[in-house]
Amino acid sequence: MYDVNSKHADDFINHDEILATLAYADENKNNVSLIDSLIEKAKKRKGLSHREASVLLACQIEEKNQEIYALAEQIKKDFYGNRIVMFAPLYLSNYCVNGCTYCPYHLKNKHIARKQLTQEEIRREVIALQDMGHKRLALEAGEDPVRNTMDYYLESIKTIYSIKHKNGAIRRVNINIAATTVDDYRLLKEAGIGTYILFQETYHKESYLQLHPTGPKHDYNYHTEAMDRAMEGGIDDVGIGVLFGLDKYLYEFAGLLMHAEHLEAAFGVGPHTVSVPRLRHADDIDADSFDNGIDDDTFSKIVACIRIAVPYTGMIISTRESKKCREKVLHLGVSQISGGSRTSVGGYHEPEPDDAKSEQFDVSDTRTLDEIVQWLMKMDYIPSFCTACYREGRTGDRFMALCKSGQIQNCCHPNALMTLKEYLMDYASPETKALGDKLIEKEVLNVPNEKARAVVTENLRLIEQNNRRDFRF
Ligand code: SF4
Ligand code: SF4
Numbered sequence: 001m002y003d004v005n006s007k008h009a010d011d012f013i014n015h016d017e018i019l020a021t022l023a024y025a026d027e028n029k030n031n032v033s034l035i036d037s038l039i040e041k042a043k044k045r046k047g048l049s050h051r052e053a054s055v056l057l058a059c060q061i062e063e064k065n066q067e068i069y070a071l072a073e074q075i076k077k078d079f080y081g082n083r084i085v086m087f088a089p090l091y092l093s094n095y096c097v098n099g100c101t102y103c104p105y106h107l108k109n110k111h112i113a114r115k116q117l118t119q120e121e122i123r124r125e126v127i128a129l130q131d132m133g134h135k136r137l138a139l140e141a142g143e144d145p146v147r148n149t150m151d152y153y154l155e156s157i158k159t160i161y162s163i164k165h166k167n168g169a170i171r172r173v174n175i176n177i178a179a180t181t182v183d184d185y186r187l188l189k190e191a192g193i194g195t196y197i198l199f200q201e202t203y204h205k206e207s208y209l210q211l212h213p214t215g216p217k218h219d220y221n222y223h224t225e226a227m228d229r230a231m232e233g234g235i236d237d238v239g240i241g242v243l244f245g246l247d248k249y250l251y252e253f254a255g256l257l258m259h260a261e262h263l264e265a266a267f268g269v270g271p272h273t274v275s276v277p278r279l280r281h282a283d284d285i286d287a288d289s290f291d292n293g294i295d296d297d298t299f300s301k302i303v304a305c306i307r308i309a310v311p312y313t314g315m316i317i318s319t320r321e322s323k324k325c326r327e328k329v330l331h332l333g334v335s336q337i338s339g340g341s342r343t344s345v346g347g348y349h350e351p352e353p354d355d356a357k358s359e360q361f362d363v364s365d366t367r368t369l370d371e372i373v374q375w376l377m378k379m380d381y382i383p384s385f386c387t388a389c390y391r392e393g394r395t396g397d398r399f400m401a402l403c404k405s406g407q408i409q410n411c412c413h414p415n416a417l418m419t420l421k422e423y424l425m426d427y428a429s430p431e432t433k434a435l436g437d438k439l440i441e442k443e444v445l446n447v448p449n450e451k452a453r454a455v456v457t458e459n460l461r462l463i464e465q466n467n468r469r470d471f472r473f
Contacts, residue, residue, distance in 0.1 A: 001014065002014035002016065002017035004258070004261050004262050004265045004266075005262075005265050005266055006262075007225065007228055007266065008221070008225070009220065009221040009224035009225050010205075010221065012258060012259070012261075012262035012266075013203050013205075013224055013255050013258055013259060013262075014258075015204075015205060017258070018203070018251055018254045018255060018258070021050055021051050021054050021254045022054065022250055022251065022254065024051055024054070024055070025051070025054040025055045025057065025058035025250065026058060028055045028058075029055065029058040029059050029060050030059075030060060030061060031055075032061065032064070034055060035055065035056065035059055035061065035064050036064075038052050038055060038056055039056070039064070039067055039068065039071060042056075042071055042075075042308045042309075043071060045075060045078065045079075045311050046311075047308075047309055047310055047311055047312075048308060048309045049257070049261065049309075050253075050254045050257035050258050050261060050309075051254075052309075053253070053257055053305050053306075053308065053309035054250065054253065054254050054257075056068055056305050056308065057250060057253055057301060057302065057305045058250065065301070068301075068304055068305065068308065069300075069304050069332060071304075071308060072303070072304035072305070072307040072308050072332045072333050073304075073331050073332060075307055075308060075311050075333070076307055076331060076332065076333045076335075078406070079311055079312065079403070079406070079409075080335045080412070081382075081409065081412065081413055082380055082381050082382055083335075083381070083382045083383075083384045083386075083412055083413065083416040084330065084334070084335065084336065084337055084376055084381045084382070084383055084384065085136070085314075085335060085336040085337075085384045085385075085386060086134070086135075086136065086336075086337065086338070086339050086369070086372075086373075086383055086384065086385055087134070087136040087137065087138055087174070087316075087336060087337075087338055088129055088132070088134045088136075088137055088138070088338055088339065088340060088341055088369075089137070089138045089139075089140050089176075089318070089338060089341055089342075089343065090122075090125060090126070090129065090137045090138070090139050090140065090160075090348075091117075091140045091141070091342070091343065091344060091345045091346075091347070091358075091360065092116065092117050092122070092139055092140065092141040092148070092152075092153075092156055092345070093115065093116035093117065093141045093142060093144065093147060093148050093152075093345060094112070094114055094115060094116075094141075094142050094344075094345050094358050094360065095114055095116055095142050095144040095147045095148060096142025096143050096144055096215075097142075097143055097144050097145070097215045097216070098142070098143050098178075098212065098214065098215030098216065098217040098218075099212065099213045099214035099215050099218075100201070100211060100212055100215075100217065101210075101211050101212075101213070101285075102201075102211060102243065102245075102246060102279060102285055102287075102290065103282070103285065103360065104282040104283040104284045104285055104359075104360060104361075105142045105360060106284075107214070107215065109283065109284045111283070111284070112283050112284065112357065112358060113352075113356040113357060113358040114358070115345040115346055115358050116147055116148065116152075116345070117156075117345060117346055119155060119156065119159050121346055121349070122156055122159050122160065123159060123163055124349040125346060125348045125349050126159075126160050126163045126165075126170060127163065127165045127168070127349075128348035128349045129170070129348055130163070130165050130166070130168025130169065130170065131165070131166075131168065131427070132340050132348075132368075132369045132370075132427065133168075133369055133370075133373075133385065133423045133426065133427035133428075134170070134340075134369070134385070135169065135170060135171045135172065135385040135387055135419065136170070136171065136172045136174070136194075136385065136387050137160065137170055137172070137173050137174065138174045138175070138176055138197060138338075139153070139156065139157075139160075139173060139174070139175040139176065139177070140176050140177075140360070141153070141176075141177050141178075142178075143177070143178035143215065143216060143217060145216075148177070150180070150184050150187055150188075153175065153177060153188070153191075154187060154188075154191050157173055157175070157188075157191045157192065157193065158191065160173055161173065161192060166426070167422070167425075167426045167467070167469055168426070169470070171387035171391060171470075172194040172387035172390050172391070173192070173193055173194060174193060174194045174195040174196070174197055174239070175188060175193050175195075175196060175197065176196075176197040176198065176199075176239075177198075178198075178216070178217065179198060179216075179217075179222055179223045179226035179229075180226070180229075181229065181233075182229045182232045182233045183233070184233070185229055185230045185232070185233025185234070185235050186233040186234055188233070188235065189233060189234040189235050193235070194237060194387070194390045195237040195238065195239045195272050195273060196227075196230045196235045196237070196238050196239070197238070197239035197240075197241070197273070197275070198223075198226050198227065198230075198238075198239070198240070199240070199241040199242060199243060199275060199277070200223070200224065200240060200241065200242050200255070200256070200259065201242060201243045201246060202242060202243065202246040202247045202252060202255075203224075203242065203247075203251065203252055203254075203255025203256065203258075203259070204246075204247040204248075204251055204252070204255070205220050207246060207247045208220045208223075211246060224259075227240065227259070227263060227271070228263075228266065228267075231263070231266075231267045231269075236267075236269055236395050236396025236397070237272035237273075237390070237395050237396060237399070238263070238271050238272060239271060239272055239273035239274070239275060239316070240256065240259055240260065240271045240273075240274055240275070241256075241273075241274060241275030241276060241277060241316075242255070242256055242276075242277075243277050243278070243279055244276065244277065244278045244279065244292075244294055244299070244302070245278050245279030245287065245290050245292050245293045245294065246279065246290060246292060247292055248292055249292070249294050249298060249302060253302060253305065253306075256274065256306070257306075257309055257310070259271070260274070260309075260310055260313065268397050269396045269397045269400050270310060270312070270313060270400070271310075271313055272313065272314060272395075272399070273313060273314040273315065273316050273336065274306055274310065274313050274314070274315050274316070275315075275316040275317075275318075276299070276302065276303060276306070276315065276316070276317060277317075277318060277320055278293070278294065278299065278320060278321070279293065280320050280361040280362055280364070281361070281362050282359070282360060282361040282362060283357060283359070296324075296325050296328060299325065299329065300328055300329050300332060303315065303317075303329045303332045303333050303334060304332045304333060306333060307332060307333025312400060312403040312404055314335045314336055315333050315334045315335050315336070316334070316335075316336040316337070316338075317329060317334050317336075317337055318337070318338045318341065319338050319339070319341040319343075319363045319364060319365040319366070320361060320363070320364055321364055321365060322364040322365055323365050323367065323375070325364075326365060327379070330379070330381065337372070339365075339367070339368075339369040339372035339373070340367070340368050340369035340370075340372065341363055342359070342363075343359040343360045343361055343363055344357065344358045344359035344360075345358045346358070347359070369427075370427070370428060370429050370432050373423065373428065373432055373436070374429075374431065374432045374435060377432070377435050377436060377439050378435070380439075382413075382416045382417065382420060382439065382443060383416075383420055383423070384412070384415065384416035384419055384420060385419035385420065385422065385423055386412065386415035386416055386419050386472070387419075388411060388415050388472040388473060389408075389411070391472070392472065394408075394411075410448070410449065410452065410473065411472075411473040413443070413446065413447055414447055414452060414455075414456045414473050415472055415473055417440050417443055417444060417447075417456060417460065418456065418459055418460065418463065418471050418472070420436055420439075420440060421436075421440055421460050421463045421464065422463055422469055422470075423436070424436040424437060424440075425463060425464060425467075440460065444456055444457060444460070452473070459471040
């Protein structure tokens with residue numbers, strides 16, 4: 001039975017409740033007065049329930065859909081301003097004992113090159129990432145209890161934080177690894193990770209079991225309850241997501257929001273981020289053989305409805321998406337993007353030879369970080385390399401309280417300007433630097449508090465003239 005507070009996956013992601021939600025959304029997809037009342041409710045910026053948001057996602061009235069997009073855009077502006085936080089994935093190992101049918105790292109794929117980075121190789125990758133300008137990483141690895149052990153992850157995190165190359169530093173390490181135990185999560189927390197990320201892939205249990213026929217990941221309940229264990233282990237920033245294209249998007253959308261509601265109800269804090277990857281072509285995987293793919297318009301609608309339903313939750317898209325698609329969804333709610341990504345093991349230090357490919361999926365947006373930064377600024381976004389919250393102890397419910405009151409803006413905006421300035425000084429091309437300096441000059445006037453504005457102005461000067469780094473609010 002559906003129970004948002006229950007610790008059992010089958011209760012908080014209850015199949016019957018999702019079916020009832022989909023039926024309710026379908027019945028009401030042309031119900032103008034209900035849709036109007038939901039849009040009004042959403043304007044209060046307190047979010048919507050999975051049932052309510054599902055009606056908006058199913059809505060087929062063009063005029064109302066335009067109102068939904070406009071509201072998502074406004075909420076995005078109110079909570080995140082024009083900042084976009086940058087990050088890069090770092091693949092540690094593609095050894096994996098699971099049989100996920102949509103991922104080239106599955107155990108039976110014998111023609112992919114298998115690699116696990118040594119600590120020395122990690123060092124080289126991190127220096128290459130620092131030389132691009134990255135400050136925030138998401139570690140990625142397959143599940144292999146013999147090779148990819150917790151000790152390996154802990155040592156790798158330590159290595160990454162210890163590398164200081166020129167003015168570079170990785171200041172926040174997020175990690176996306178297989179579901180594990182409360183004790184392991186506690187160790188990750190102690191090692192100083194930012195967010196623990198784990199995608200559900202699909203919330204549809206029957207499909208999940210078919211898509212994950214072998215390996216420990218086959219255990220749907222253990223996987224679905226991972227975030228509960230992570231929270232019990234003290235990780236209060238968790239990132240959820242589904243892989244759109246595996247099952248029907250309306251089902252996944254309802255499941256995703258139910259998961260967020262569950263974490264909020266059971267632990268008092270919802271997910272820190274939501275990721276919205278779409279299935280991509282990869283070695284040994286034909287994305288066309290999955291028939292639940294969604295087009296760009298549907299994808300945009302999903303992004304807008306997530307923004308409305310969980311206004312305080314960051315939203316991430318990766319280089320799986322093309323430049324065109326990213327442009328379309330950035331203003332609707334996305335707050336974090338990756339740039340200059342390599343989805344192979346060891347691809348930053350040295351590009352892979354064609355006959356030894358180890359990437360997880362084809363990257364659609366292949367531009368360099370400098371090109372992405374420039375592109376964002378040309379659209380009037382502020383690329384931000386900020387990692388301040390986790391380092392200032394603003395995590396979990398403390399972070400959420402600041403988000404909900406809007407006070408976080410007083411930190412995000414100045415931090416975006418100061419970290420962008422660091423990027424411009426240390427890594428940008430002359431053209432990007434010229435654009436960025438102009439943008440900073442304009443945006444510094446938008447720091448609302450006079451005292452804070454004076455501090456930011458002085459810090460920007462110190463970054464430029466005294467080679468000082470790492471200021472933060
Ligand atoms: Fe392994 Fe993850 Fe790929 Fe599944 S999705 S095969 S668990 S790396
Ligand atoms: Fe993110 Fe906190 Fe920095 Fe804002 S201040 S961009 S919420 S890390």
